[in-house]
Amino acid sequence: MAHLCGLCLALRADHGQFARVATNYDGLVLSVLTDAQLPRELAPERRTAGPCPLRGMRTASVAKGQGAHLAATVSLVLASAKLRDHVLDGDGAMRRRPVAAAAERVARSWDLGGERAGAGLGFDTAVLLDAVGRQQELESAAGPGTSVLTVTEPTELATAAAFAHTAVLAGRPGNSAPLHEAGRLFGRLAHLLDAVEDRAADQQAGAWNPLTTTGTDAAEARRLCDDAVHGIRLALAEVEFTDSALAHRLLVHELEHAVQRTFQPHAHTPHPASPWVNQPPGGWPPPPEPPRRRGLLAGCLVWSGLCCTCQLCCRSEYQDPWTGEPREGWCDKCDCCCEGCDCCSSCSECCNCCNCCNCCD
Numbered sequence: 001m002a003h004l005c006g007l008c009l010a011l012r013a014d015h016g017q018f019a020r021v022a023t024n025y026d027g028l029v030l031s032v033l034t035d036a037q038l039p040r041e042l043a044p045e046r047r048t049a050g051p052c053p054l055r056g057m058r059t060a061s062v063a064k065g066q067g068a069h070l071a072a073t074v075s076l077v078l079a080s081a082k083l084r085d086h087v088l089d090g091d092g093a094m095r096r097r098p099v100a101a102a103a104e105r106v107a108r109s110w111d112l113g114g115e116r117a118g119a120g121l122g123f124d125t126a127v128l129l130d131a132v133g134r135q136q137e138l139e140s141a142a143g144p145g146t147s148v149l150t151v152t153e154p155t156e157l158a159t160a161a162a163f164a165h166t167a168v169l170a171g172r173p174g175n176s177a178p179l180h181e182a183g184r185l186f187g188r189l190a191h192l193l194d195a196v197e198d199r200a201a202d203q204q205a206g207a208w209n210p211l212t213t214t215g216t217d218a219a220e221a222r223r224l225c226d227d228a229v230h231g232i233r234l235a236l237a238e239v240e241f242t243d244s245a246l247a248h249r250l251l252v253h254e255l256e257h258a259v260q261r262t263f264q265p266h267a268h269t270p271h272p273a274s275p276w277v278n279q280p281p282g283g284w285p286p287p288p289e290p291p292r293r294r295g296l297l298a299g300c301l302v303w304s305g306l307c308c309t310c311q312l313c314c315r316s317e318y319q320d321p322w323t324g325e326p327r328e329g330w331c332d333k334c335d336c337c338c339e340g341c342d343c344c345s346s347c348s349e350c351c352n353c354c355n356c357c358n359c360c361d
Contacts (some may be wrong), residue, residue: 003028003035003071005049006063006128010072015113019072021300022079022110026190030162030249034067036247037170037240053307061236066121066169073117074162077125080110081132090193093298123165131158139208144215148224151210152191159187160237182235182251189255192221193262218263225259 008023035043044065051057084107086094093099112130118125131154138151163183167175195211196218202209211221233252241247302321320327 001055002046002061003031004064005052005055005060006031006068007071007075009049009062010064010068011076014072014112014117015076016190018106019076019110022072022075024079025073027075027078029186030071030074030166031063031065031067032247032250033163033166034070034350035063035065036243037167037172037175039171039242042171043242045084052220067166069117070121070123070162070165070169073114073121073123073125074128076110076117077114077128078132078158080107080114081129083107083110085136086231094327098151121165122168123162128158131155139210139213142210142213144213146214148195148210148214148216148221149188151214152188156187159190160184172240178235178238182232182239185228185231185235186251186255189225189232189259192225192228193258194219196262222259222263225263229255229259234253287321 004023004025007028008020011019011022021089033352038044044063046061047064049060051059083103086092087100087103087107090100094103096155114125114128135151135154138154140341142151160180160183162184164176164180167173167179191210195209199209199211200268201207203212210216232255236244236248236251300321306321317326319325
């Protein structure tokens with residue numbers, strides 16, 4: 001959480017309040033890796049951040065330093081590419097010309113801001129933008145029989161460059177090569193897991209999906225993901241860390257769990273009409289309709305509404321603003337006074353209630 005909040009605050013400091021929507025879990029790994037390599041005497045001190053709704057309006061000790069700013073730079077540039085991709089695809093509200101034009105302006109601003117911030121860190125964001133451009137070309141040329149690794153290559157190169165630069169920031173040039181390899185495999189894994197999770201929704205919407213387009217089945221996708229996790233483990237073993245505990249936890253153990261979580265639903269609830277998983281004898285009932293997905297801007301607006309009306313805190317269940325999947329309210333499983341009381345008549349009263357009972361940790 002310290003690195004996640006540090007990434008969010010670095011985005012605000014470098015690029016303005018709205019840039020905080022680019023905060024993501026993958027990006028914080030860059031902050032973790034940088035801090036993990038720094039000698040103890042050079043490790044940046046944590047700073048205390050002010051109250052935030054996502055922390056139950058509590059202060060927190062958050063990470064700062066070049067690692068957080070590198071994470072912010074990479075996250076912003078990739079978010080701009082994703083925003084531009086939504087515009088090109090005409091997703092959701094992006095079908096409307098005024099919205100698409102505004103999104104284009106935001107994307108250009110983020111590209112320039114990321115370029116300036118990257119230059120200050122000695123990191124050339126052109127490698128990220130080149131990868132995005134090549135990604136679109138490869139997707140257009142891909143078809144049945146194309147190796148799915150051909151499609152994941154740009155993502156691999158972009159994350160490899162970002163991972164390797166953490167060694168530069170930490171003053172550990174000898175770590176660049178193994179971190180480059182770990183980043184390449186991390187990019188492959190992230191791309192494949194996203195493709196597996198989105199495949200059913202993409203198939204229903206007629207959207208492009210690398211696994212469907214290349215004809216890659218579940219067994220091959222799982223093999224590639226398992227190989228990537230194993231490769232990351234081997235690469236990290238060659239990295240000289242000052243404190244490897246958190247990096248190892250995130251990039252080895254948590255990645256293993258992520259692969260298991262992603263493939264588990266497909267092993268137990270296959271679509272009876274889909275070749276993705278072999279249908280067992282006797283058939284299966286059809287799966288429920290996939291949740292509605294929103295674009296970046298639309299999801300942020302919905303999140304703001306949920307936050308301002310205290311639904312994130314006090315509702316027993318709400319729908320994720322972006323994926324539409326069910327989420328538990330922050331206070332659902334605690335014994336605080338938010339259940340059946342009059343404290344939720346305003347945001348301030350609700351937050352005071354949660355602070356008193358310490359239910360939002």
